[in-house]
Amino acid sequence: MGLTVTTGAAHADGCYTWGRSLASGATGEDVRQLQIRLAGYPGYGAVLGLDGSFGPATRSALIRFQQAYGLSADGVAGPQTFNLLYALQDDDCTPVNFSYAELNNCNGDWSGGAVSASTARFNALVSMWKLQALRHALGDQSIRITSGFRSYACNSAVGGASNSRHLYGDGVDMGSGPHSLCRLAQQARNHGFAQILGPGYPDHNDHVHVGAAGGWSAPSCGI
Ligand SMILES: [Zn+2]
Numbered sequence: 001m002g003l004t005v006t007t008g009a010a011h012a013d014g015c016y017t018w019g020r021s022l023a024s025g026a027t028g029e030d031v032r033q034l035q036i037r038l039a040g041y042p043g044y045g046a047v048l049g050l051d052g053s054f055g056p057a058t059r060s061a062l063i064r065f066q067q068a069y070g071l072s073a074d075g076v077a078g079p080q081t082f083n084l085l086y087a088l089q090d091d092d093c094t095p096v097n098f099s100y101a102e103l104n105n106c107n108g109d110w111s112g113g114a115v116s117a118s119t120a121r122f123n124a125l126v127s128m129w130k131l132q133a134l135r136h137a138l139g140d141q142s143i144r145i146t147s148g149f150r151s152y153a154c155n156s157a158v159g160g161a162s163n164s165r166h167l168y169g170d171g172v173d174m175g176s177g178p179h180s181l182c183r184l185a186q187q188a189r190n191h192g193f194a195q196i197l198g199p200g201y202p203d204h205n206d207h208v209h210v211g212a213a214g215g216w217s218a219p220s221c222g223i
Helices: 029-037 056-068 078-089 117-137 152-157 181-188
Strands: 144-147 174-175 196-197 208-211 214-218
Touching: 029 056, 029 078, 029 117, 056 078, 056 117, 117 152, 117 181, 117 208, 181 208
Parallel strands: 196 214
Antiparallel strands: 144 174, 174 208, 196 208
């Protein structure tokens, strides 16, 4: 992906610019902005809270992120970490390899789901940061997204479950290629998805569904 990471002072960014280093004990919106981007690094089976409070789980997630990209893993977010995050995000705050358009084949404005449009859009953003972590763990090869946010109308049209996470904006379906479905489902367990449904679960033999709540089931993949 050709990331250029420099170790100098953090530069201005079209999405968000951090103004101080962050370590254990820090609180504030800048911590929350960091947590959103670390949402894919909570550890196996875990979910990182987005509470703006830099506690042990945030520190562990940061260390996993730093290790994943070969930074010095000190659990402190400073210029190295921020510059990597600037390189990983677009001006609309989505990670470079995913977009709001990709996460919404239903309508342009995120309306008509189970939550407000702004909440659905935010939930999709968090899912995208989890997907970016999944993508990186799978060798930075593309992930093929086949469905994201759905209004109730869009969800009915495709026969989605009545309580589908697609209605909340965080539900994402992934197709196979270049990765197998089981590879996607198994690796997703490490990246903050509280819901994983895949091969062996009814109606999920041709895709892997991930979301922010609901549990795991992909019996054909050992999940
Ligand atoms: Zn789905």
